[in-house]
Amino acid sequence: MDQPIATPLTAExxxxxxxxxxxxxxxxxxxxxxxxxxxxxxxxxxxxxKPRLLxxxxxxxxxxxxxxxxxxxxxDRDLTVLFIxxxxxxxxxxxxSTWLEGTYSETYPEVSRDGEGMYRLFRQFSFPGGIPSxxxxxxxxxxxxxxxxxxxxxxxxxxxxDNPDLIAAxxxxxxxxxxxxxxxxxxxxxxxxxxxxxxxxxxxxxNGYKIANPTVLARIPPADLHALMTGCGYDPIxxxxxxxxxxxxxxAAAMDRAFDAIRRIQQxxxxxxxxxxxxxxxxxxxxxxxxxxxxTVDGKPAEGNWRAHQVPFTMEKPxxxxxxxxxxxxxxxxxxxxxxxxxxxAITGLAPVGGKRMSAIPQSNGGLLMRPLxxxxxxxxxxxxxxxxxxxxxxxxxxxxxxxxxxxxxAETRNFRVFAPDENNxxxxxxxxxxxxxxxxxxxxxxxxxxxxxxxxxxxxxEHTCQxxxxxxxxxxxxxxxxxxxxxIHIVDSMVNQHAKWLKSSRAIPWRRPIASLNYLLTSxxxxxxxxxxxxxxxxxxxxxxxxxxxxxRVYLPxxxxxxxxxxxxxxxxxxxxxxxxxxxxxxPQWLDMESAIKHCTQGIGIWPWAxxxxxxxxxxxxxxxxxxxxxxxLAAVDLIRHLLPNLKVRVVNVxxxxxxxxxxxxxxxxxxxxxxxxxxxxxxxIFAYHGYPMLIHRLVYKRTNHKNFHVRGFMEEGxxxxxxxMVVRNRLDRFHLVxxxxxxxxxxxxxxxxxxxxxxxxxIEHEQYIVRxxxxxxxxxxxxxPARG
Numbered sequence: 001m002d003q004p005i006a007t008p009l010t011a012e013x014x015x016x017x018x019x020x021x022x023x024x025x026x027x028x029x030x031x032x033x034x035x036x037x038x039x040x041x042x043x044x045x046x047x048x049x050k051p052r053l054l055x056x057x058x059x060x061x062x063x064x065x066x067x068x069x070x071x072x073x074x075x076d077r078d079l080t081v082l083f084i085x086x087x088x089x090x091x092x093x094x095x096x097s098t099w100l101e102g103t104y105s106e107t108y109p110e111v112s113r114d115g116e117g118m119y120r121l122f123r124q125f126s127f128p129g130g131i132p133s134x135x136x137x138x139x140x141x142x143x144x145x146x147x148x149x150x151x152x153x154x155x156x157x158x159x160x161x162d163n164p165d166l167i168a169a170x171x172x173x174x175x176x177x178x179x180x181x182x183x184x185x186x187x188x189x190x191x192x193x194x195x196x197x198x199x200x201x202x203x204x205x206x207n208g209y210k211i212a213n214p215t216v217l218a219r220i221p222p223a224d225l226h227a228l229m230t231g232c233g234y235d236p237i238x239x240x241x242x243x244x245x246x247x248x249x250x251x252a253a254a255m256d257r258a259f260d261a262i263r264r265i266q267q268x269x270x271x272x273x274x275x276x277x278x279x280x281x282x283x284x285x286x287x288x289x290x291x292x293x294x295x296t297v298d299g300k301p302a303e304g305n306w307r308a309h310q311v312p313f314t315m316e317k318p319x320x321x322x323x324x325x326x327x328x329x330x331x332x333x334x335x336x337x338x339x340x341x342x343x344x345x346a347i348t349g350l351a352p353v354g355g356k357r358m359s360a361i362p363q364s365n366g367g368l369l370m371r372p373l374x375x376x377x378x379x380x381x382x383x384x385x386x387x388x389x390x391x392x393x394x395x396x397x398x399x400x401x402x403x404x405x406x407x408x409x410x411a412e413t414r415n416f417r418v419f420a421p422d423e424n425n426x427x428x429x430x431x432x433x434x435x436x437x438x439x440x441x442x443x444x445x446x447x448x449x450x451x452x453x454x455x456x457x458x459x460x461x462x463e464h465t466c467q468x469x470x471x472x473x474x475x476x477x478x479x480x481x482x483x484x485x486x487x488x489i490h491i492v493d494s495m496v497n498q499h500a501k502w503l504k505s506s507r508a509i510p511w512r513r514p515i516a517s518l519n520y521l522l523t524s525x526x527x528x529x530x531x532x533x534x535x536x537x538x539x540x541x542x543x544x545x546x547x548x549x550x551x552x553x554r555v556y557l558p559x560x561x562x563x564x565x566x567x568x569x570x571x572x573x574x575x576x577x578x579x580x581x582x583x584x585x586x587x588x589p590q591w592l593d594m595e596s597a598i599k600h601c602t603q604g605i606g607i608w609p610w611a612x613x614x615x616x617x618x619x620x621x622x623x624x625x626x627x628x629x630x631x632x633x634x635l636a637a638v639d640l641i642r643h644l645l646p647n648l649k650v651r652v653v654n655v656x657x658x659x660x661x662x663x664x665x666x667x668x669x670x671x672x673x674x675x676x677x678x679x680x681x682x683x684x685x686x687i688f689a690y691h692g693y694p695m696l697i698h699r700l701v702y703k704r705t706n707h708k709n710f711h712v713r714g715f716m717e718e719g720x721x722x723x724x725x726x727m728v729v730r731n732r733l734d735r736f737h738l739v740x741x742x743x744x745x746x747x748x749x750x751x752x753x754x755x756x757x758x759x760x761x762x763x764x765i766e767h768e769q770y771i772v773r774x775x776x777x778x779x780x781x782x783x784x785x786x787p788a789r790g
Contacts (some may be wrong), residue, residue: 016349022332022336023347024067025061026328026336027092027121030328030697031126033324035048035123038122038392046315050127056091057092058309061093065287066251066285067094073259073322073351074352079167081168082170082171084170087146088136088145089133091125091131091148094135095135098357099113099121101348103140103141104389125732141357143155151471151495152182153185153188154181154185154464157192157468161458161473162414163197164197168202169203172203172204174207174215174216177204180217184464188465190233190441191458195453195455199280203282205287206286210662218286224236226284237284238284240285290302290307292331297320297323305478336420336639366515370478373414373572375572381401382562385560388591390785390786391589392587394585395585397431399561407435407436415477417473417480419481421484421498422459423524424438427585436457439453463491466482468495480519481572483521483522485522486523489541499786514575518581527627529719530727532721539729542692543696545580551576556571556579556580556581556657556658558581559625563592566598567656570601578721588632604660604662605656613650614651621648621651621745623652623738624654624687625687630691630714630787632691633689634738637738638650640739648749653679662700680710681706685709687713692715697714715733716730725771725778736767
């Protein structure tokens with residue numbers, strides 16, 4: 001084992017650091033257990049103990065030990081370090097350290113750094129009206145809650161991109177290390193450019209156990225673990241033991257070695273003398289689970305055992321009260337805090353000063369640093385659409401040109417990146433590569449395409465890692481966009497949950513500043529995955545996001561390139577949102593010129609007069625659509641109706657902003673009842689062609705006056721490898737089914753239009769026979785165009 005043998009600390013330093021560690025551990029135990037008597041100035045009684053014991057002890061003393069040693073490094077070297085606690089349930093320790101260094105009391109003056117403040121610190125933890133048990137937005141210095149494990153290291157790498165002076169010290173718990181997202185995120189070092197980015201110091205904290213089981217990495221042979229980390233491109237520095245005095249020297253030596261290596265790598269790269277893919281340091285720290293806690297409880301092992309994971313013992317047995325008091329007094333609080341309950345100077349003097357404290361660096365409250373993007377005028381990229389449907393275009397390719405110039409405009413400030421799981425070009429965003437490359441610091445060979453260490457396109461075939469990188473980038477004050485195949489964005493469903501909760505909680509915390517929105521472009525969507533088949537056909541991410549709080553979630557379905565440009569500009573200028581943009585990449589008819597697109601998108605929903613014939617009267621039917629392919633099918637259906645049922649009054653309503661369908665009382669973008677009724681009427685049938693699952697539209701409009709007359713078509717889990725038009729036929733979203741729906745829903749029309757309905761059935765049979773014989777869609781479908789004016 002590569003155990004450091006140096007002793008960089010003086011005896012006085014060891015003694016003082018031990019004082020801090022004892023204080024942090026005491027404060028951590030107090031948060032979990034105590035409701036009163038915080039300084040044990042009187043014998044402990046049951047009424048001093050919380051009625052519900054919540055929190056995690058097992059990982060906490062190790063986190064306290066690491067935090068303390070990082071403070072030494074920061075003070076000695078004048079560094080800016082972001083602390084990311086992968087085991088976010090170690091919040092008792094993180095909160096304790098922020099209180100010891102003063103930031104917590106500065107942020108929350110009522111939790112003062114004295115006995116009265118300690119009482120409030122203990123009482124609030126995991127208590128109604130208090131703070132969560134994880135390192136949540138309430139915790140100064142935190143950008144990572146850790147409620148769901150697996151994302152710490154990707155957050156760390158995202159945070160240091162374009163932050164050359166920042167070092168993210170990321171503690172990876174050994175339970176967390178078993179998750180898929182974490183296993184992939186070790187490869188973030190291949191995308192880090194030491195010349196312009198900061199550095200990540202992973203600290204793999206092995207305490208041996210999860211809730212009730214041993215952890216994999218703690219039980220494999222140390223040589224195998226070393227080989228694993230070496231194979232991932234790191235230089236592992238290993239520290240192990242349980243004697244605090246010995247461990248202080250060992251971890252201090254490991255920290256010195258690691259930070260020396262980081263400085264050497266960065267200096268070489270920034271002087272133009274760096275090597276390809278440097279071997280970055282990382283630390284493997286082995287310490288007992290529940291270190292310094294009770295050795296045994298009820299005759300069973302506690303310290304160094306899975307039983308220490310959460311609350312080591314309850315208060316159900318009378319003898320546990322004495323056990324708790326002995327545990328707390330083992331830290332000798334009378335030596336750590338003065339008569340007023342303030343930490344003694346020997347402890348507080350170990351903390352960095354001011355904005356160098358890990359709980360006070362501005363990068364941990366990224367909104368303090370966020371600056372608006374420099375944006376070119378999106379109207380300059382407009383497609384010329386002389387009349388609706390008169391030209392075809394690839395909407396996301398047009399968006400790509402706009403993104404290219406956003407990247408160019410922000411080249412000096414370096415605060416914008418795009419992220420994709422190997423799909424930037426597939427999603428037609430190729431133009432971005434005209435002004436930047438893909439980030440890549442590993443080996444290159446001839447014929448590689450646009451790879452360079454200073455690239456600003458982040459591509460790795462891991463949706464989890466892309467999401468984590470982008471979240472870390474946004475949370476430290478920058479901007480970005482994540483493009484993905486629609487079906488596979490589900491991979492990050494849980495990560496979206498966590499980010500939405502972070503945003504929701506942050507909004508209620510006055511000192512948290514807004515951050516740039518998390519922007520998704522979902523393309524290669526359900527209706528044009530005919531070639532890849534059923535596995536690639538799923539529009540359900542929209543439903544997932546719509547479940548989030550109304551002040552966070554936004555969903556946009558621009559039907560063409562010009563509306564997509566408006567939506568892109570709007571989303572990149574927003575903050576504290578999760579914006580989902582769904583747009584196709586295939587050549588499609590373009591409907592609106594830029595002037596019309598601006599008016600339409602500003603409202604988010606509206607009548608398309610040029611496609612409607614109900615002017616100055618009530619419509620017989622409203623044909624509504626949301627999404628590019630549903631819009632195409634609705635317009636093709638309306639064209640058929642004009643020829644086959646010329647006297648029918650049809651109104652076409654297109655929806656760009658899905659949230660407009662909700663009542664104004666439920667969502668800030670929702671239409672008023674009056675405006676909704678004006679668009680959709682109070683009693684006429686509404687045939688709604690929707691991009692996703694039909695039930696979502698019913699959910700959004702169920703309180704509306706005319707809800708009972710909404711008939712929604714969308715994806716019905718019918719798919720295969722087939723033709724583009726057959727995909728909509730299989731889900732009854734096609735023009736022929738839509739015409740039949742109109743005939744069925746308009747009162748009195750069914751008997752008069754029986755021949756038209758028969759013709760629609762015939763067309764569906766003709767379609768099926770044609771694609772089986774030819775393997776492509778019928779020319780009258782594939783070549784259909786909206787009729788030109790005049």
